[in-house]
Amino acid sequence: MPDIESFKATLKRQKASYVPIAELGIHNLIKARLIGRPIITLADEVAFWYQAGYDYIKLQPRADFNPGQLFLQDSTNTPVNLDGSIVRKWATEGKGIITDWQSFERYQFPKESDFDYSTFEQVKSLLPEGMGVIGQYGDIFTMVWELMGFEQFAYAIFDQPDLIQALFNKIGDLVLSMFRYFADSEVVDVLWYSDDIAYVSGPMISPAVLRRYFFPWLKKIGDLAKASGKPLIYHTDGALYTLIDDIIAAGVDALHPIEPKAMLLQEVKQRWGDRLCLIGHVDVDLLARGTPDEVRAKVRENIEVAAYNGGYCVGSGNSIPEYVKYENYLAMLDAAREFGR
Secondary structure (H helix, E strand, C coil): CCCHHHHHHHHCCCCCCCCCECCCCECHHHHHHHHCCCCCCHHHHHHHHHHHCCCEEEECCECCCCCCCCCCCCCCCCCEECCCCCEECCCCCCCCCCCCHHHHHHCCCCCHHHCECHHHHHHHHHCCCCCEEEEEEECHHHHHHHHHCHHHHHHHHHHCHHHHHHHHHHHHHHHHHHHHHHHHCCCCCEEEEECCCEECCEECCCHHHHHHHCHHHHHHHHHHHHHHCCCEEEECCCCCCCCHHHHHHCCCCEEECCCCCCCCHHHHHHHHCCCCEEECCECHHHHHHCCHHHHHHHHHHHHHHHCECECEEECECCCECCCCCHHHHHHHHHHHHHHCC
16 A cells, blocks of 8 residues: 655655655556556556555646747757657757847746646545655756757856856746645645756766756755655766765755666765665666566665665666566566565
8 A cells, every 4th residue: 555654754764664666757658558558547647656556646747848849959860759659859969049148038938827737636536545646847957958959058158157047047937836836735745856967977067067057946946845844856867976965955855866877876875875865776777678587686685775774765777668678667666565575
């Protein structure tokens, strides 16, 4: 049975009677296979998270940050549609669509009133007893550099800092309004912010620049979480050794996904486990190409390393895309139940 209170206690680094499972993203094809029908309605979503054994359902407000339908990709490659719903695209590498004040003024940003929270209003009547809700959104940093293009963004850090700040303020205020809703909502139990700021080799840009533009917004979200008494999870891939203290100082309670190729779970636990719950660290490559026995062994190792005093949730090292072997995903869930008691 789901137990959102035990999940919240784990996020606050307390030891519950079991080790919870947690995931940021799971592809609809995986979800549909587990419940035996396509994911079409909100009831289908609830059925998946419940039957898979999660203590929560994760919801996002419906939002469109590109209402003008402007093409952001500067790659010459045409995105490939694999099955009618899966499209992979290049990130904006060179110049994006906001490169100066004129293009900033022309861009059609959404308004706070455009965001649709109807699923949050509908979900309460569908939740099984003990099940909670995570309110999730993110990408303040990512949307800024994608709008500018990463190369243009890098130049603008030095050449157009006022434009950089204006973009962070514009996107930041919009995303912050979502977390204000989450903090005030009676149905939302946990806040989850996601925004990649690091590669496997280290931060995507200088920590000093992140501290100037990005971390103040994460701190504002952390302050909302603290004032509401709700735990805050933060997702970012990459090697974060030089940034974890900043993440904790911003008010983050739990860090996801402790990317296996970038960080050692045992080291992160030893250095920051008294201040930070850890989530994930089962490599997506292992889930995609390994065997169920290998997945089970990894889950058991992670639990032994990080869950001995609480403050750890089993999950992938990023998300569950459609190319993960279904039997490996089930092995991860089963191993969490077996070894996490």
